[in-house]
Structures are given as C-alpha cells and as structure tokens.
Amino acid sequence: MRDFNQNAFSGLAAKIGMVVLLVFCFALLNSNSYSQTIIAIQDFEATPATPTLAFTATGTGGSISTGQNPSTGNPASANLFASGERGFQTINGTTVLTFANQSLAGFTNNFVDFRLAGMSINSTNGIDTLDNVTLAVSLDGGATFSNEVRISGSTANRTFDFTATGASTTTFDGDNNPTLVMTTSGMAGISTVTLNLPSTATQVQIRITLLNNDANERFVIDNVRILGTAVPRTAALVNVGGRVTDSKGRGVSKALVTMTDGNGNRHSTNTDSLGYYLFEEVEVGQTLIFDVQAKRYNFTQPTQVVSLTEEVITVNFTGYTSKRLF
Ligand SMILES: [Ca+2]
Ligand SMILES: [Ca+2]
Ligand SMILES: [Ca+2]
Ligand SMILES: [Ca+2]
Numbered sequence: 226m227r228d229f230n231q232n233a234f235s236g237l238a239a240k241i242g243m244v245v246l247l248v249f250c251f252a253l254l255n256s257n258s259y260s261q262t263i264i265a266i267q268d269f270e271a272t273p274a275t276p277t278l279a280f281t282a283t284g285t286g287g288s289i290s291t292g293q294n295p296s297t298g299n300p301a302s303a304n305l306f307a308s309g310e311r312g313f314q315t316i317n318g319t320t321v322l323t324f325a326n327q328s329l330a331g332f333t334n335n336f337v338d339f340r341l342a343g344m345s346i347n348s349t350n351g352i353d354t355l356d357n358v359t360l361a362v363s364l365d366g367g368a369t370f371s372n373e374v375r376i377s378g379s380t381a382n383r384t385f386d387f388t389a390t391g392a393s394t395t396t397f398d399g400d401n402n403p404t405l406v407m408t409t410s411g412m413a414g415i416s417t418v419t420l421n422l423p424s425t426a427t428q429v430q431i432r433i434t435l436l437n438n439d440a441n442e443r444f445v446i447d448n449v450r451i452l453g454t455a456v457p458r459t460a461a462l463v464n465v466g467g468r469v470t471d472s473k474g475r476g477v478s479k480a481l482v483t484m485t486d487g488n489g490n491r492h493s494t495n496t497d498s499l500g501y502y503l504f505e506e507v508e509v510g511q512t513l514i515f516d517v518q519a520k521r522y523n524f525t526q527p528t529q530v531v532s533l534t535e536e537v538i539t540v541n542f543t544g545y546t547s548k549r550l551f
Contacts, residue, residue, distance in 0.1 A: 286318015303386035332453030352378025385414020476500025487511030
C-alpha cells in the first residue's frame with residue numbers, strides 16, 4: 226500500500242511539475258508576442274481583421290480563394306487559406322496587390338510578413354523557374370518601390386501548402402534587386418516571408434506580385450502584416466503660467482491659482498509680488514482647467530481652459546475690486 230501511495234504521489238508531483246512548466250512556457254510565449262504589435266493586417270476574410278490593411282488587386286489571374294486544392298492536386302486537398310476561410314490566389318496570371326500606405330509612428334523594430342503557399346491544381350505541376358512571388362516595399366509613401374524578396378521554384382515544379390514551416394527573412398536594402406529564394410517542396414517550403422525594415426522608416430507601403438503561367442499553377446497568400454514594437458509614449462514637459470492683474474494692469478500678489486490636470490488632480494500656487502505664477506514640468510497633450518481666487522478681487526473670467534500642446538505663459542486673469550460694482 227505504501228509503495229503504491231508513493232508511486233501515486235510521485236506521479237502526481239510529476240504532473241504538477243509538467244503543468245507548472247507548461248504554464249511557464251505559455252507565459253514566456255505570451256510575453257514575447259506582447260512585445261510585437263500588429264500595426265495593420267490583411268487576412269482576406271469577409272469581415273477583415275483589424276487594424277485592416279486595405280489593398281487593391283490589378284493584373285490577371287487573381288481572386289479570393291476559399292476551400293481546398295483538389296484531392297487530385299498537389300498538395301492534395303490543401304487549404305486555400307492560412308487562417309480563417311479565405312486567402313488570395315493567382316492562377317495563370319500576374320497579379321499585383323498594392324496595400325495601403327501605413328505610418329510607423331510610435332513603433333520601432335518594424336517588419337512586414339505574409340504567408341505563402343504554392344500548389345499544383347493537377348498532380349504534375351507546381352512552381353517552376355518562371356513562376357515567382359515578389360515582395361516590394363515603398364518607404365516614401367508609394368513614390369518609389371524597391372523589389373526586396375522574390376520566392377521562386379525550380380524545373381522540379383515545387384509545391385507546398387500552409388502547413389509548411391520554411392521561412393525567408395530578409396533585411397531591406399532598397400536596391401530594387403530582390404534577394405532570390407528558391408523554395409523546396411513539402412514541409413520546408415517557404416511559407417512565411419519576412420522583410421525587416423530599416424530603423425529610419427517612418428512609413429511603409431507593401432506591393433506583392435504573384436506571377437505564374439499555367440492553368441494548373443496556383444499561388445496563395447494570406448495574413449499580410451505590418452508589425453513593430455510600440456515605443457512607450459514620452460510626453461514632453463513644459464511650463465504653464467500667466468499673470469493676475471487688476472483692471473489697471475497692476476500685478477495682484479498672493480492670488481491663488483488652481484490648475485486641474487487631465488487626470489482630475491488639482492495643483493495650486495500663489496502669484497508672486499508682481500502677480501506672476503508658474504506650474505513647471507506639465508505634460509503636454511492634456512486639457513487643463515485654471516481657476517483663480519484673490520482677496521478683494523472678483524474676476525470676469527475666473528476659469529480658463531487650456532489644451533496644452535506647448536509652453537504657455539499667457540494664462541492671464543484680470544480682477545476688479547468689489548468696490549467697482551458700487
Ligand atoms: Ca485568411
Ligand atoms: Ca510549373
Ligand atoms: Ca536587394
Ligand atoms: Ca510556370
């Protein structure tokens with residue numbers, strides 16, 4: 226009995242250990258994926274994922290793909306999408322997909338990637354040397370594009386579907402001379418194409434050209450993405466102040482000025498002997514509400530609202546003595 230219990234216990238301990246390990250691994254994976262943000266994506270679904278990277282298709286042979294390659298094709302019965310239920314395919318044509326220009330403001334370590342499959346609709350065809358998929362990008366808002374990566378096949382007619390794990394990663398060089406990558410067939414097929422963008426890039430526009438020349442040749446792409454690491458927002462700090470005067474322009478000292486910031490916090494200060502006041506190191510990008518109070522003075526405009534974008538030293542108040550009313 227004792228031995229049995231000990232075995233049961235050690236078995237349980239091993240299971241707990243495994244669960245802890247799995248949770249740890251999952252947390253690690255998660256923390257990695259959080260460091261990257263999808264800035265824009267086109268998944269070709271009927272209801273596209275957001276933020277949506279819009280595109281236009283021109284040329285020949287292109288269409289939205291759904292369902293599977295024929296069971297007599299190669300790879301047999303392969304999904305015509307990497308995820309969801311739709312991709313984009315080109316059969317016997319040259320299709321140019323031009324995506325919307327995307328700002329990279331607020332992001333660093335930017336890159337673009339997409340999923341790719343190359344299939345034969347019958348059992349004998351595939352990607353040969355005349356067929357290719359070219360990724361071009363523009364970093365100047367679409368004025369000039371540079372061909373950066375070109376995936377091609379061989380005389381052996383290569384085929385692979387979206388279960389392939391081969392990947393191509395290139396770094397942008399801007400010379401319009403694409404890095405040539407010959408895919409293999411099967412699991413090592415180049416199914417993920419990645420292009421790292423230079424740190425100087427402030428925007429990116431993607432253009433993908435799918436080219437083949439036989440009614441049994443099929444390229445499919447899915448999940449065209451622009452990614453980056455969000456840069457923590459560091460708002461500028463500026464001074465905000467002004468002067469409190471009487472109706473004759475003379476400074477009112479010891480007036481109490483209260484500034485309510487964008488978080489609803491109240492900060493107060495008193496004017497100096499000449500009526501000036503100043504709040505230092507206030508974050509821009511917030512709306513501030515200023516109130517003033519001073520003994521023996523009333524104010525025609527005791528509250529002022531300032532939308533802070535830069536240093537402001539003219540939040541002024543003019544008071545009048547109560548006597549003026551009589
Ligand atoms: Ca899809
Ligand atoms: Ca072929
Ligand atoms: Ca190049
Ligand atoms: Ca061909």
